[in-house]
Amino acid sequence: MVASQILSLGDVAREHRRSRPELPAVVDGDVRLSYRELDTRANRVASALRARGVERGSRVVWFGQNSFKLLELIVAASKAGAVVVPLNWREHPASLAGALADADPRMVFWQDEEIGETVGKVRASAAEGATWIQADAAEYDEFVASGTDTDDEEPVRHDEPVLGIYTATKDNGLTAALLSHLGIFVESLAVGRANEISDATVFLNSGPMFHMGTLVSTLATFHHGGTNVFLRRVEPLALCELIEQERCDRAFLTPPTVAAMREIVAERQFDLSSLWPGLEPGQWHSVTPSLNPTTGRSGSYGQSEIAGLGTFAGLGRAPGSPFGRPLPTVQVRILDPEGRECEPGQVGELVFRGPTVTVGFLGRPDLDEKRFRNGWLHSGDLGLREIDGSIRFVAPMGRLIKSASENIHPADVERCLAGHPAVKEVCVIGVPDTHWGQVVKALVVPVDGATPTLEELAGFARERIASFKKPRLLQIVDAIPRGPGGQVDRAAADELGGGGGYPGEHSGSAGHVAVRQ
Template sequence: MIHSLSLSDVLAEHARSRPQVTAVVDGEVRLTYPELDARVSRLADALATAGVAPGERVLWLGQNSHAVLELLLACSRLGAIFCPANWRQSADELRFVVEDLAPRVVVREPSDATAALTADTTLWVEAGEGYERLVASGSPGDFPPAADTEPVLALYTAAFDGRPNAALLSSAALLAHSVSLLVVRQMEPGFTFLNNGPLFHVGTMMFCLATLQIGGTNVFTPAFDAEEVCRLIDAERVTQAFLFGPMIDAVTKANTGGKYDLSSLRFVSHSAEWDAMITVDDSPWCRSKMGGYGQTEVGGMLTFLGLAPGAAGFAGRPSPLAQVRILAPDGSEVPAGEVGEICARGKTLFSGYFARPDLNAVKSAYGWHHTGDLGRREPDGTITFIGPRLRMIKSGAENVYPAEVERALKAHPAVADAAVIGIPDATWHQAVKAVVALKEGVEATADDLIDHVKNALASYKKPREVAFVDVIPKRGFTPDYDALDAAHGGGNYPGT
């Protein structure tokens, strides 16, 4: 184990080398690195007592909390796997996650979606007081080092076939990605990150872990609220937060008149009003508008525009710890200028999907991870992202997969067939539109179908509009999405 370095090892080292640094801020909770390390040891012991052995899973069903980081670090200490699930999902979606992952322990916040969930072999712990009792029940102690190559984090992603898959990431992959991000973002000691984006999303998690690795401070808030983001940036002198266009506009509006001092935030230039409130950052990451290409399976970012200023390819150049090839279906590399599938291998890559051996074999064909996305190598060696090989809708920061929404629509008793497209949206980039053929002699309104999907899936996946047709055009056995886009205003897909 002399060459191993896990997330748990990073924490243990910070407890010794940064004894006075604040590691975590969450409401009234403030923990130094030694205090965080002690809690994680107690939590790991409590989880072990509950039957969490190496390879077992622990599931979090709730909003952002310092408990998410503690559970991840405790699982790293045990060689177990931690999964923060999307709390915005419906009861049916969360039930699938519980059945698929078969966790030994679930920590959940009370909600309508989580209340009815059960599993015989699982310890169910209520977040808040129940979680604190779990931590207190453990005893401090030493744990044998866990291999950094074993999976430690599971993030559900890629519902192209109608159900998501849990991508498994090891400590080695996560720390390698953090190193790349530390370089491009030019993170330094004292870096303070506001976890206001969802921690089930790799975009927030990757900065949370990079902040941990540099020995910075992670500030947690349950979910995005513009006024609270302003208050926390001011109070905790936050360096960076999870923000993009509409969120930046909301924060700017909330701070009209300069009620809060946001100058500690070193961030991307956005508008005259925003730029006057913050410190416009000059790191490669911020100069490039946080540009690049990534996905959960590569730990976050595979390429950075910040590594290729003035490049021809708007996805930039690969991380220093990864390789990228543009491959044809037969596994051969296509010439520069031609389109193929973006494929990768290297230190930041995931360990495969949980309990998906057939999918893993397909995704790792020819010794490369196949991202499912199309790209092109430009003459200067940089990468251009073209778009998903299979269709995806991008609404704000969320990925919506048509197959998943189509499956929900087809479960309605009045629906004979359905297809889902993305339509341009000025605020969220795209919105979901359903094209539906009803069964003969059966009636349903657009509101009926929208409510049906909202009850089956997370609210952001529901159609905004529904168009009724006699028949869904097909290309073979699948909907002819090009024809549907042309007929019903589809467009603005990622990469276009």
């Protein structure tokens, strides 16, 4: 028998160099790279990584915003057998310091522009031993130039990790799921089918690349030989300019961003027909990997632990659930607390098995046992089967607020606000918002005589947790509604404070990765 070989991202780059040498791989500001050039750079980066001690299994952290440099780093790490961990720069420095400790990286690539202050705080508390390279400085170019053009083509194993992606399902701080070479390969094929990606695709990296919501499309576009267009961060005017200029036909755009783009085109004309062919601005809709461009249908469920999409509604026969049926890459079951298969209509935990499922959690081997049982990943999400076998996502097992495309755990915000001297008790809910989907609202019982203001509490939170998690609404209450056992009655709290619109509550919504259409 002959050993089975998979295609790593490094192998894909090698094949593109042979088969698509002059096709456009990357557009990022003034930088335009063909697939030949991208592979050449990746070879140099791989060699430069090795020269700085990066070995098979070493972690390499990307602490920056969107850039083609993250893609070339991922390809290079694949060639070197290393694991790239992109940090969510919007998190609080204290959380990021914990994440960095879990990653225990050999190298950190960091960005000064806009996030230099955050980086500085994290670096100050980081362990010694990692080499830090500034990605938006000449230092990075020197780093790349220091590498050689040789490609040793050392094969990787299918189950070795290549990416560590921070997930929504938290457990004492930020948790990154390790995704394998095989998992990324298979996910790229699945997203390629769902989203009809080919070497003619031009994908606009218009969501944060530390989320699989954008990164699955980046990698699927790369895998199929299409063009990745990068923008450092979401800027509606720049998005309009790039879509017009590069004729982008795929993107990651949430409803608030689309709304902002509509306002821009009301003032100045842009040809965005490559993205929304035949549609007037009033008909523009959000764009995610869950949208099939031919049928125009969307709807999906996913999470980073399964490398992106788990179910999909955009192809074939219309399923009973707007979340669709499992992709051909994954097995899904719905289990009751005793681990028995639920009947159709019965809510249980969604569990997954298949090649896209995480091979473990970064620096958290304790979670392997907690999240896996009998080889099935337990998602921490509730769902049910419709009669036709399609799957409906119901809610996270722990309640989650979704504001724009960010997942916010109420407990996270509550723990923070409880530390404010004027707060006696606090309960955090999500309130429906036409612009953001939901916004964070704090129900607060003040300590006797205190009168905390929204401004005070928001400022207090911003200093301790990610800014996007700070409360935007405050309601002073006499008591937090509690059940007979003393536990917070979240339904009653929602009723008291006008909460609602949680992920899974509305029929057309999607899961963790995709956004509401």
